[in-house]
Amino acid sequence: MSWQAIGIFDSGVGGLTVLREVMRALPQEDTIYFGDTARVPYGTKSPDTVIRYSQEIASFLVTRDIKLLVVACNTASAVALPTLRRMLPIPVVGVIEPGAKRAAEVTRNGVVGVIGTAGTIRSSAYSRAIKRLNPELSVLARACPLFVPLAEEGWVDNEIARLTAVTYLEELRQTGVDTLVLGCTHYPLLKKTIAAVMGPQVTLVDSAEETARTVSRILTEKNMLRPVEEQGNNHYFVTDVPAGFIRIGNRFLGGRLGDVYQVSLEECRLPLGEKDVKS
Amino acid sequence: MSWQAIGIFDSGVGGLTVLREVMRALPQEDTIYFGDTARVPYGTKSPDTVIRYSQEIASFLVTRDIKLLVVACNTASAVALPTLRRMLPIPVVGVIEPGAKRAAEVTRNGVVGVIGTAGTIRSSAYSRAIKRLNPELSVLARACPLFVPLAEEGWVDNEIARLTAVTYLEELRQTGVDTLVLGCTHYPLLKKTIAAVMGPQVTLVDSAEETARTVSRILTEKNMLRPVEEQGNNHYFVTDVPAGFIRIGNRFLGGRLGDVYQVSLEECRLPLGEKDVKS
Numbered sequence: 001m002s003w004q005a006i007g008i009f010d011s012g013v014g015g016l017t018v019l020r021e022v023m024r025a026l027p028q029e030d031t032i033y034f035g036d037t038a039r040v041p042y043g044t045k046s047p048d049t050v051i052r053y054s055q056e057i058a059s060f061l062v063t064r065d066i067k068l069l070v071v072a073c074n075t076a077s078a079v080a081l082p083t084l085r086r087m088l089p090i091p092v093v094g095v096i097e098p099g100a101k102r103a104a105e106v107t108r109n110g111v112v113g114v115i116g117t118a119g120t121i122r123s124s125a126y127s128r129a130i131k132r133l134n135p136e137l138s139v140l141a142r143a144c145p146l147f148v149p150l151a152e153e154g155w156v157d158n159e160i161a162r163l164t165a166v167t168y169l170e171e172l173r174q175t176g177v178d179t180l181v182l183g184c185t186h187y188p189l190l191k192k193t194i195a196a197v198m199g200p201q202v203t204l205v206d207s208a209e210e211t212a213r214t215v216s217r218i219l220t221e222k223n224m225l226r227p228v229e230e231q232g233n234n235h236y237f238v239t240d241v242p243a244g245f246i247r248i249g250n251r252f253l254g255g256r257l258g259d260v261y262q263v264s265l266e267e268c269r270l271p272l273g274e275k276d277v278k279s
Numbered sequence: 280m281s282w283q284a285i286g287i288f289d290s291g292v293g294g295l296t297v298l299r300e301v302m303r304a305l306p307q308e309d310t311i312y313f314g315d316t317a318r319v320p321y322g323t324k325s326p327d328t329v330i331r332y333s334q335e336i337a338s339f340l341v342t343r344d345i346k347l348l349v350v351a352c353n354t355a356s357a358v359a360l361p362t363l364r365r366m367l368p369i370p371v372v373g374v375i376e377p378g379a380k381r382a383a384e385v386t387r388n389g390v391v392g393v394i395g396t397a398g399t400i401r402s403s404a405y406s407r408a409i410k411r412l413n414p415e416l417s418v419l420a421r422a423c424p425l426f427v428p429l430a431e432e433g434w435v436d437n438e439i440a441r442l443t444a445v446t447y448l449e450e451l452r453q454t455g456v457d458t459l460v461l462g463c464t465h466y467p468l469l470k471k472t473i474a475a476v477m478g479p480q481v482t483l484v485d486s487a488e489e490t491a492r493t494v495s496r497i498l499t500e501k502n503m504l505r506p507v508e509e510q511g512n513n514h515y516f517v518t519d520v521p522a523g524f525i526r527i528g529n530r531f532l533g534g535r536l537g538d539v540y541q542v543s544l545e546e547c548r549l550p551l552g553e554k555d556v557k558s
Contacts, residue, residue: 038328039318044431046520049317146439149428152323160425160442167439241325 002224005030005235006215007066009057012040013245014148014185015072016252018095019234021212022070026219028230032064036265038239041148043117043184047079050119054080056265058088060237066090067224070215074116074184074207078125091218098214099181099207100129104137106203107179113172113202114141115194116183117148126183140175144168144187151189152248161190165197173198181205236260281503284309284514285494286345288336291319292524293427293464294351295531297374298513300491301349305498307509311343315544317518320427322396322463326358329398333359335544337367339516345369346503349494353395353463353486357404370497377493378460378486379408383416385482386458392451392481393420394473395462396427405462419454423447423466430468431527440469444476452477460484515539 006026008019012035019033034057036042042050054076058069068091071077071084077094084092103112103126114126121143130139146164155161172180180202182188188206195204219225226232235258238245242260249257285305287298291314298312313336315321321329333355337348347370350356350363356373363371382391382405393405400422409418425443434440451459459481461467467485474483498504505511514537517524521539528536 038324040323044319044523045317046522049519145432146425146428146434149425153424155425160439160446163439163442240328243325244323 001226002067003030003226004065004067004224005032006068006070007032007034007061007064008070008072009034009036009054009061009076010072010185011036011042011053011075013037013248013252016249017185017188017206018070018072018208018211020253021208022215023232023234025212025216026225027232028226028228029232030226031232031234032061032066033234033236034061035236035238035245037245041117042073042075043119043148044145045075045119047119047123050076051080051083054084055087058084060263060265062088062090068093068215068219070211071095072185072211075119075123078120078123091222093211093214093218095185095207095211096125096129096183098210099183099205100126101133102205102207102210103179103181104130104133106205107137109176109178110137111175111177111179112137112139113175113177113180114139114183115144115147115168115172115180115187116141118143118145120183126181140172140177142168142172144184147190148184148186151186156190157193161193162197165190165193169194169197173202177202179203179205181207183207234258237263239263239265280505281346282309282505283344283346283503284311285347285349285498286311286313286340286343287349287351288313288315288333288340288355289351289464290314290321290332290354291316292527292531295528296464296467296485297349297351297487297490299532300487301494302511302513304491304495305504306511307505307507308511309505310511310513311340311345312513312515313340314515314517314524316524320396321352321354322398322424322427324354324398326398326402329355330359330362333363334366337363339542339544341367341369347372347494347498349490350374351464351490354398354402357399357402370501372490372493372497374464374486374490375404375408375462377489378462378484379405380412381486381489382458382460382484383409383412385484386416388455388457389416390454390456390458391416391418392454392456392459393418393462394423394426394447394451394459394466395420397422397424399462405460419451419456421447421451423463426469427463427465430465435469436472440472441476444469444472448473448476452481456481458482458484460486462486513537516542518542518544
């Protein structure tokens with residue numbers, strides 16, 4: 001048994017969909033959520049930068065004494081997981097492997113679609129994870145950069161959202177995928193519109209639930225769960241001022257968001273280093 | 280006369296529209312452009328965070344020995360200009376005042392519209408700048424968060440761009456504004472679509488040209504211009520890996536982008552500071 005908390009991080013508020021499932025599956029556990037709201041989004045940034053940001057956040061969370069780290073950001077899961085696993089002495093769970101596992105289980109015709117940010121899709125992380133589970137499956141991937149700003153604008157089921165979904169998804173739909181992985185934590189907010197475009201024959205896979213199941217399994221195997229009669233506490237750290245996170249976060253968690261603290265990962269700013277990597 | 284360079288910064292690639300106008304107006308001058316591509320965008324972030332990032336970039340550019348700083352980012356111009364002016368011993372030019380000045384000059388009916396990112400509009404910086412020039416003018420402002428991702432996706436004149444523009448601008452159009460300030464460096468890319476929605480009776484104001492004129496005037500007054508027969512050099516620094524910046528930047532500047540260097544403003548990452556500002 002371990003009384004330590006579960007650490008969860010994301011580039012911003014989107015990973016709260018994963019936190020919500022972890023809280024639902026393991027209500028006895030303490031959680032520490034970290035949202036890098038001063039540098040969000042990660043999906044448009046390079047692997048090097050996303051890895052560096054992920055290392056900084058992992059270092060911070062480890063000083064808070066966590067027993068397991070959930071990388072709730074698809075982009076960070078796609079590019080930073082090997083680095084974080086080498087760096088940390090605790091289990092590190094991403095959202096890609098659980099989502100890939102679920103997709104490989106539910107597909108009937110063997111044609112799986114994956115949508116995500118430019119960074120996630122460029123990494124091919126989902127395709128590789130799915131093919132590792134079953135090399136016979138075909139995986140078709142497509143970046144949908146407008147979905148995150150649409151979800152954040154609250155335009156999830158208007159004509160603009162529908163046309164955008166058609167533009168991004170029509171080709172995938174025509175290839176006959178029967179399973180579509182929502183490879184970005186924001187995309188479940190657009191689930192209805194995405195489902196309407198893809199049609200009833202396509203199963204949508206949301207990684208959050210599957211990730212929570214993986215966390216539960218690992219902590220059970222390691223005998224690190226708290227007693228079920230306990231009630232866990234949930235803490236939140238963000239890098240920008242908390243107001244925006246609190247507003248959107250309460251919408252994600254149904255008003256159950258607790259105290260939110262602002263932290264700086266870049267206290268020491270001078271001397272200003274320079275790498276002079278010529279392009 | 281001063282042989283020092285003109286420094287220009289933006290959250291990312293958008294400020295190249297301002298650089299282009301400065302290069303056109305003052306081809307004899309050296310320029311140093313800084314794009315904070317590892318932390319872009321600024322428009323969704325809090326004033327505190329944008330001020331901090333702007334200070335870091337200004338510190339870096341000052342070590343490079345510049346004679347004038349152009350804040351080519353509307354969000355940073357809106358919130359960080361007073362801080363930067365206190366901090367630096369050189370002239371600091373934002374994009375808001377030049378854009379406001381132009382709008383106040385061209386309006387005939389005294390009703391001016393302003394569009395920009397959430398951060399710029401929330402700051403009311405354009406409204407205040409326009410009313411300082413002429414308190415009789417009415418200013419109507421509207422945030423258009425989807426315009427930046429649309430411009431970056433290259434969707435500048437399709438049906439989605441048109442519907443988005445109608446959704447954001449219809450109310451402004453109905454109020455009878457005769458002048459519309461494009462208060463974000465990305466928006467000129469959507470100029471045609473915005474113009475079609477607003478109609479031919481509305482003048483669109485792009486701050487870039489006016490900002491270049493202000494730079495030219497200040498350096499002339501201070502007798503700090505290089506001889507006109509000179510040919511300036513243009514250097515670029517970015518915080519993420521340069522590939523994306525080079526690709527989009529060449530589109531902005533017509534293939535004339537020179538060497539791009541990557542720098543880190545956060546070399547010293549440990550110890551991890553914490554402010555514990557409870558919300």
